[in-house]
Amino acid sequence: MDEKKILPHDHGSGRSCEKIMRSMPDAETVSNVADALKQLGDPSRLRIFWLLCHTEECVTDIAEYVEMSSPAVSHHLRLLKAAGLITSRRAGKEMLYKASGSAMADAFHHIIEKLAEISCPG
Helix, strand or coil: CCCCCCCCCCCCCCCCCCCHHHHHHHHHHHHHHHHHHHHHHHHHHHHHHHHCCCCCCHHHHHHCCCCHHHHHHHHHHHHHHHHHCEEEEECCEEEEEEEEEHHHHHHHHHHHEEEHHHCCCC
């Protein structure tokens, strides 16, 4: 028999929590999103991520764009890559970075532009 789940504190709304529980993301999904949000909570990483949503660049050029040292940019790139927000590819001796194109990266790109009231460069 399918028994309805009863919440410990009934607010008298008559709602069952089954629909909400079926829609709630699993712990791993929430953890991945939280980690990505944590990485984008740093202003430098946010700028680097936004830049890489629009271009593919090497560490040296990224450092020039964001006015940081190459080692500092490399550190931020490692964290963004671990969060699944950017990818890299080797081109000769250089490593080039760009936004991953994942659904999460695309969503964050659009959210950043919406909240900052900026548009993609032409």
